[in-house]
Amino acid sequence: IPVDPFDLVIFGGTGDLAQRKILPALFRRYCAGQWPEDAQIIGAARGDHTPDEFRKMTAESLRQNAPMRAQDVDALNGFLQRVDYVSLDALSAEGWQSLAKKLKENRVRAFYFSVGPSLFGPLAERIRLHDMASEHTRIVVEKPFGHDLGSARALNATLAAHFDEGQIYRIDHYLGKETVQNLMAVRFGNMLFEPLWNSQYVDHIQITVAETVGIDGREDYYERAGAMRDMVQNHLMQLLCLIAMEPPAKFDPDAVRDEKLKVIRALDPVEPHHIVRGQFAAGPEGPGYRDVVSNPRSTTESYVALRAHVSNWRWAGTPFYLRTGKRLVARSSVINVMFKDAPHSIFGEEAGRHANALSIRLQPNEGITLKVTIKEPGPGGMRLIDVPLDMSFAEALGPENQDPPDAYERLVMDVIRGNQTLFMRGDEVEAAWAWTDPVIAGWQARGDVPKPYDSGSTGPGDAELLMKRDGRRWQGIK
Ligand code: BG6
Numbered sequence: 001i002p003v004d005p006f007d008l009v010i011f012g013g014t015g016d017l018a019q020r021k022i023l024p025a026l027f028r029r030y031c032a033g034q035w036p037e038d039a040q041i042i043g044a045a046r047g048d049h050t051p052d053e054f055r056k057m058t059a060e061s062l063r064q065n066a067p068m069r070a071q072d073v074d075a076l077n078g079f080l081q082r083v084d085y086v087s088l089d090a091l092s093a094e095g096w097q098s099l100a101k102k103l104k105e106n107r108v109r110a111f112y113f114s115v116g117p118s119l120f121g122p123l124a125e126r127i128r129l130h131d132m133a134s135e136h137t138r139i140v141v142e143k144p145f146g147h148d149l150g151s152a153r154a155l156n157a158t159l160a161a162h163f164d165e166g167q168i169y170r171i172d173h174y175l176g177k178e179t180v181q182n183l184m185a186v187r188f189g190n191m192l193f194e195p196l197w198n199s200q201y202v203d204h205i206q207i208t209v210a211e212t213v214g215i216d217g218r219e220d221y222y223e224r225a226g227a228m229r230d231m232v233q234n235h236l237m238q239l240l241c242l243i244a245m246e247p248p249a250k251f252d253p254d255a256v257r258d259e260k261l262k263v264i265r266a267l268d269p270v271e272p273h274h275i276v277r278g279q280f281a282a283g284p285e286g287p288g289y290r291d292v293v294s295n296p297r298s299t300t301e302s303y304v305a306l307r308a309h310v311s312n313w314r315w316a317g318t319p320f321y322l323r324t325g326k327r328l329v330a331r332s333s334v335i336n337v338m339f340k341d342a343p344h345s346i347f348g349e350e351a352g353r354h355a356n357a358l359s360i361r362l363q364p365n366e367g368i369t370l371k372v373t374i375k376e377p378g379p380g381g382m383r384l385i386d387v388p389l390d391m392s393f394a395e396a397l398g399p400e401n402q403d404p405p406d407a408y409e410r411l412v413m414d415v416i417r418g419n420q421t422l423f424m425r426g427d428e429v430e431a432a433w434a435w436t437d438p439v440i441a442g443w444q445a446r447g448d449v450p451k452p453y454d455s456g457s458t459g460p461g462d463a464e465l466l467m468k469r470d471g472r473r474w475q476g477i478k
Helices: 016-031 051-065 070-081 096-102 117-129 149-160 178-189 219-244 253-266 393-397 407-417 426-446 461-468
Strands: 006-011 040-045 083-087 108-113 137-141 168-170 202-210 275-281 303-309 319-325 332-341 355-363 367-375 384-392 451-454
Touching: 006 016, 006 407, 016 040, 016 051, 016 070, 016 407, 040 096, 051 070, 051 083, 070 083, 083 096, 108 117, 108 407, 117 137, 117 149, 137 149, 137 407, 149 426, 168 407, 168 426, 178 219, 178 355, 178 407, 202 219, 219 253, 219 303, 219 319, 219 332, 219 426, 253 426, 275 461, 303 461, 319 461, 367 393, 384 393, 451 461
Parallel strands: 006 040, 006 108, 040 083, 108 137, 137 168, 202 319, 275 451
Antiparallel strands: 202 332, 275 303, 303 319, 332 355, 355 367, 367 384
């Protein structure tokens, strides 16, 4: 179904994110017929390009980043005709009049700030100054949304000086992932799971986001951020919220975000002995972290494992173990809900201990596996084994669902539709920083040095110990 007519201005339109993610996502939606007749994208950046040069650059990026079927190649020209460019400066009046002239009246007007946070304020101000904002105006901002609570508050205040919260779309691209949205469908669309979704039946929950990639090309940013700011404060936190939140009364932006916020606010401070930091060392696949950032004394972590507690009625006493890292053995994002043992085994001690586990694979090979206990086939008595009830979404839903749409396709269209459900609200981001900051401050105060781990491994040995001390173990990454 086509969305309403829109003008989408991408500040930083020639930058990496715009060219690699945003424009390809818009092109895919164009090919899917979701664009109305009269919609336009205006790239805006400091570079002195003509609209034609920008179109050429965009065409090249699309060829590289958006796999094209034969019919898409035909659509490319049509798409490019709706792409325009203005050269402008966020810090002066230069170029703003030309931009204003290109915008049309009475339609959705979205401004995508695909630029560093230091330009959010100046851009917001200029938009107001040149009278470009209307009730149909939306602002899209990327992560990192701040570096800590103080800077996130300042950014929120800057945006709030010019726009209502209902106009601000803070992106966490994990929320746009098909399977992350599926978390809500699985939890709240089935009768099966929700009655068991609490500390009475769930022993613990594991959230793993393992990556094989390193930090190449982003050394400066990453060295200042580290895994805690780059991944845990946002992506893993969002997954934790969706897993732990109470059912919202309806699938509406504030109802969902209110429930997520309650989870973050219910998080206990993390105990120092419940957190492990790691930093990848050199391995057969490449140099170690310190060589990559050319800082032999760097104490930035490329891996974090921690035990969190959501102190509320539903989850009291159920640990949430989170881990994420770069240069690990496999790319795998998965949530494991580990259920408790049955209260009494009628089969006796020799049948061993068996517990159900629900694995929700976010990427790759999206799907769900439920581990159930059955009798081992054969005449040899009552021996129990665990078998997976496995559902791969690609298999169950057909080959057209083999490659779920990129998160940005969903998110950019939601901006145009005016649906904020999958975007973070200002108070959510602040609450997440309020939980993250003391962890980082603790490391700094203690002069903590991350534990080295081999590239291509499952992370530092101490992360295994974190679990072992609790009589538990991580589910395999591969
Ligand atoms: C980004 C982080 O937000 O998410 C990166 O800055 C990380 O460090 C990336 O690699 C992971 O996203 P995805 O979609 O590849 O899981």
